Amino acid sequence: MADRMAIQDKAYIGGRWVAGNQGCFEVDDPACGEVVARVANVDLDQVEQAIDAASEAFESWRMQPAQARCDRVMAWQRLLLAQQSRLAELITLESGKPMSESMAEVAYGASYLKWFAEQGVRAYGQTLPALAGGRRPMTIKQPVGVVAIITPWNFPLAMIARKVAPALAAGCCVVIKPAAETPLTALALVALAEQAGFPAGCINVVPSTDAAGIGQRLCASTKVRKLSFTGSTAVGRILMAQSAAQVQKVSLELGGNAPFIVFDDADLDSAVAGLMAAKFRNSGQTCVAANRVLVQQGVYEAFVDKVRTKVLALKVGPGAIEGNDIGPLITLEAHRRVSQLVERAVAAGATVSAVGTALPGRFYPPTLLESIRPCNPIWQQEIFGPVLAVSRFDTEEEAVELANSTESGLASYLYSDNVRRVMRVAESLEFGMVGINEGIISAAVAPFGGVKSSGLGREGGQEGLDDYLETKYLCFGH
Numbered sequence: 001m002a003d004r005m006a007i008q009d010k011a012y013i014g015g016r017w018v019a020g021n022q023g024c025f026e027v028d029d030p031a032c033g034e035v036v037a038r039v040a041n042v043d044l045d046q047v048e049q050a051i052d053a054a055s056e057a058f059e060s061w062r063m064q065p066a067q068a069r070c071d072r073v074m075a076w077q078r079l080l081l082a083q084q085s086r087l088a089e090l091i092t093l094e095s096g097k098p099m100s101e102s103m104a105e106v107a108y109g110a111s112y113l114k115w116f117a118e119q120g121v122r123a124y125g126q127t128l129p130a131l132a133g134g135r136r137p138m139t140i141k142q143p144v145g146v147v148a149i150i151t152p153w154n155f156p157l158a159m160i161a162r163k164v165a166p167a168l169a170a171g172c173c174v175v176i177k178p179a180a181e182t183p184l185t186a187l188a189l190v191a192l193a194e195q196a197g198f199p200a201g202c203i204n205v206v207p208s209t210d211a212a213g214i215g216q217r218l219c220a221s222t223k224v225r226k227l228s229f230t231g232s233t234a235v236g237r238i239l240m241a242q243s244a245a246q247v248q249k250v251s252l253e254l255g256g257n258a259p260f261i262v263f264d265d266a267d268l269d270s271a272v273a274g275l276m277a278a279k280f281r282n283s284g285q286t287c288v289a290a291n292r293v294l295v296q297q298g299v300y301e302a303f304v305d306k307v308r309t310k311v312l313a314l315k316v317g318p319g320a321i322e323g324n325d326i327g328p329l330i331t332l333e334a335h336r337r338v339s340q341l342v343e344r345a346v347a348a349g350a351t352v353s354a355v356g357t358a359l360p361g362r363f364y365p366p367t368l369l370e371s372i373r374p375c376n377p378i379w380q381q382e383i384f385g386p387v388l389a390v391s392r393f394d395t396e397e398e399a400v401e402l403a404n405s406t407e408s409g410l411a412s413y414l415y416s417d418n419v420r421r422v423m424r425v426a427e428s429l430e431f432g433m434v435g436i437n438e439g440i441i442s443a444a445v446a447p448f449g450g451v452k453s454s455g456l457g458r459e460g461g462q463e464g465l466d467d468y469l470e471t472k473y474l475c476f477g478h
């Protein structure tokens with residue numbers, strides 16, 4: 001794995017690999033805490049250079065035929081898949097997730113490249129009916145310009161792919177600030193983009209430990225026309241406020257607090273399988289993770305018994321060792337945060353119904369909590385760890401009310417075999433996405449995103465391309 005392509009530790013600005021003006025920062029392996037790389041730490045001058053490079057490259061990139069841009073994205077996709085194992089090893093190395101999930105993440109990221117390479121050639125405008133006086137209106141689609149991209153550590157490859165692919169296909173150029181915990185995957189991904197032949201300046205990566213400073217600089221720039229961010233709601237709010245200065249377009253994919261509702265008429269085995277997938281992917285560190293499990297009274301005991309058995313069977317250990325289901329949390333701080341949240345949940349009346357294997361370091365044992373009341377702190381915030389919080393309900397109305405009683409509105413899940421109920425509940429849920437008898441909902445063809453404080457915009461689907469395009473109205477006189 002340790003070849004030059006995979007372990008790239010320089011920043012990438014204007015088509016050149018450069019050292020950081022602020023020296024280096026360390027990246028560690030969450031499974032053991034060992035430092036695995038020292039990565040270029042850029043300063044704000046270098047961020048400015050990256051913006052300038054993107055701005056310059058944009059002038060010619062936007063003029064290329066859409067098919068040429070999309071061919072380039074497809075070439076990148078092929079390289080990605082050819083390097084799937086090495087990229088997956090890198091993802092596991094710096095994020096800790098099991099290798100099977102890292103392999104799936106590379107395929108998932110590649111699916112966004114393919115999808116947007118195909119969609120990019122269909123950025124159609126419209127011809128509209130004639131107006132009074134014989135005027136002819138039409139619309140054209142144009143790229144928004146330079147896009148700043150800020151991504152989290154939990155999907156170090158896929159979150160970049162699903163922003164960068166539509167941006168490039170639309171004709172935009174990008175400056176990427178990857179999470180400080182996981183810059184290696186971002187740099188390896190961009191090394192492949194370089195190999196795919198993107199012109200210098202189209203893609204720039206600025207690893208740094210000064211996220212706040214970079215965020216401010218990107219938002220203050222008149223050359224940056226859009227900001228696309230995935231991460232915490234707190235940081236999303238800061239960026240949205242900052243982007244007001246230049247009235248930049250913003251796409252925000254923020255925290256969730258997903259309800260997972262199991263009705264009496266659900267197929268219980270299917271619901272258990274869906275819950276395990278929706279909860280424990282990446283050790284619970286996903287924004288679409290089932291956060292509040294609501295089970296109807298009649299099936300509660302049977303459902304929870306099945307879940308308990310599954311939770312206790314989860315294998316905890318380093319992601320690099322085949323067969324492990326639950327890797328470490330990203331940092332010791334994340335481990336502390338989850339531990340404290342569970343302690344507060346128990347103090348507020350939760351009962352601990354199962355605890356899986358406990359290992360030292362950043363590994364948090366898969367945990368099942370019951371007797372959760374709506375006021376319990378674990379019900380009100382994103383757990384971001386392998387902890388299931390389960391509660392019971394009586395009626396459909398009660399389930400919907402409980403599910404909607406959050407400021408978050410990203411993913412939600414419901415299990416029922418009653419088609420009328422499914423439609424009623426799916427329409428009532430105040431969330432951007434509803435998994436119906438399904439725990440894994442993400443796909444490149446589908447619009448991923450949230451309502452309420454979970455964010456703005458959609459990634460994937462046709463909407464994911466639209467977010468990087470402006471619609472220009474042309475009015476032809478007689």
Ligand SMILES: NC(=O)C1=CN([C@@H]2O[C@H](COP(=O)(O)OP(=O)(O)OC[C@H]3O[C@@H](n4cnc5c(N)ncnc54)[C@H](OP(=O)(O)O)[C@@H]3O)[C@@H](O)[C@H]2O)C=CC1
Pocket residue numbers: 150151152153154177178179180181208209210211212213214215216230231232233235236238239253254255256286287382383384
């Ligand atoms: N919606 C989602 O998918 C995610 C949600 N979260 C939630 O957020 C919690 C905290 O995770 P965390 O990693 O700290 O998430 P953050 O929102 O802090 O980090 C996400 C990205 O934003 C950057 N960032 C941090 N502060 C700023 C800032 N002021 N201006 C611009 N960019 C900034 C980070 O850089 P750097 O890494 O250098 O700090 C990283 O690249 C999690 O426990 C979880 O609840 C986290 C990750 C993903």
Ligand SMILES: O=C(O)CCCC(=O)O
Pocket residue numbers: 152154155159230285286287288442448
């Ligand atoms: O947790 C996230 O930040 C995104 C969820 C990954 C996905 O399912 O696309």
